[in-house]
Amino acid sequence: MRILVIGGTGFIGRRLVARLSGGGQHQILVPTRSYGRGRDLQILPGVTLMADDVHDDATLDRLMRGCDAAINLVGILHGNAGKPYGSDFARAHVTLPQRVAQACRRQGVRRLLHMSALGADSAGASMYQRSKGDGEAAVRQELDGWRDGGWTIFRPSVVFGPDDNFTNLFARLARWLPVLPLAGAHARMQPVYVGDVVAAMAAALDDTHACGKAYELGGPQVYTLGEIVRLCAAWSGHPRQVWPMPMGLGRLQALFFECLPGEPLMSRDNLDSLRRDNVCSGPMAPELRVVPTGLETVAPSYL
Template identity: 40%
Template sequence: MMKKVTVLGGSGFVGSSVIARLDQAGYQVKVLTRRREQAKHLILLPNVQVVEANIHEPAALKAQLQGSDVVINLIGILHQTRDNGFEKMHHQFPRRVAQLCDELHIPRLLHMSALQASVNGPSEYLRSKAAGDLAVMEFSKKLHVTIFRPSVIFGTRDRFINLFAKLIQVVPVLALAMPQAKFQPIWVEDVAAAMVNSVEESATYGKTYELGGPAIMTLQQIIEAVMNTIHVQRPILGLNLKMSLMQGSFMQKLPIKLLSRDNVKSMQVDNVCQQPMANELCVVPTDMFAVISGYLVKNNPRGAYDQFRAAAGRVINARR
């Protein structure tokens, strides 16, 4: 059994679920993070070691990967910054990781990409993801490489469903970029299960997997589902491509980046799978509606009131 797993990007949304499953499966897990405080929720897991390290310093990264049986790379960004651009994070970094796995004789590498990654993609994000995939696969004759390309991922700590839920509650009208863009939302726990199940599954070696949920939905349908879940209705003003690009150009200049011009370009391609979930991953995708009500309702005033009322009713009934 491959016991020692090092996870890059493990303190994030997807990483937290992956690490919890690795821990449950009995792997010895090392999480590399810039700030140990960001991964404090993982420290209490019995088989997890959280190490503060600068993964962009080649010598430090090599030292931390030494002795690993498996490396899982979850590093990715949706918005570029002056220090961390798509080329650096999605292409050059995965290449360096694969090179180090080869040098250190680490046999197994799992790499997180993105659905519709393509060298001819309409956005820099998708093109950089494709470049990273190609760079990693160059080592597939020396390493057991598996690449995962998920659609948009949802879950308790996501920055997608939660973001729209908060936005809906504060704006009178929702100006929505690319309302007819298609997605196949997948639950974070299903993504984590697919990755962990593949660690020692030889049938996954050298393959690239698309990960999507059971339903294909437009962005507007997703937003309407969120509205129905939190019991808050807002008019939706759908923007055409030109207006969507203008909105992206404006919003990418804000201190908190919710949308960029490059994000809009990514949505020009339907974010849906071309094939069903592979049998060797042993995952049956979970319906989005069965999950989001569990975490969205608790995070809005109406839901909090309903929960309080239900709890009060249980107390009263218990006293009778």
């Protein structure tokens, strides 16, 4: 298969590209704005890295031409404010998926795998959730009923693994702070291993029965955020006490982080997402052929 992987140099994308290239059966195109981030992908068999802007329709058409499948993994955690969300979320989570789906139709690409998120909801509490929900709606609107192909949507809970920005963040904080103040400590989530996400997507790629379905992806156990933070601190060799903070105080803390240069450790929108538990409605779909990996099985080895 000839596969276009958008967002292929990211945390999930790098592993998915490596998985798909493993058998040497696929030709994989990976467009990126930051060529240096994906240089190590070039050594993989069948992988071509290209410096392209996927937010341009003409570029998307060129990249899609001759492809059998497209995979969209683009997502952001932070963005400017707006109603129902700011322009950053709109561009990455709504407009881009719509453009990708439209390009699939124009170029006759038969399969589209789209990465959404558990809790995606056009009426959700956070800009992140609302934009992810609208992105799903855009994909469905463009490709529902299309006889030449089909979409599959994936909704993972928070994804963990080596080099993630979740468990590693808490481990780093534990090295520097004597205690860990935490808003939303009682929010429940079901962390899913990055390798399991990749395996699920690879399984769905060749399965026509996966067309028109949205899959929730979660690990084998539900934790509170406070429990995850406490475990990450302990596994990093710096056990710390977690101090649950009132949400109001947490929002002031997040506002301070937002004012600092660079990506914030936590934003007010992140806290809004914690208003709803991030837990799957049931076990992972059997057709994905994935036995979920526990957080405690993998995280201690890299933290």
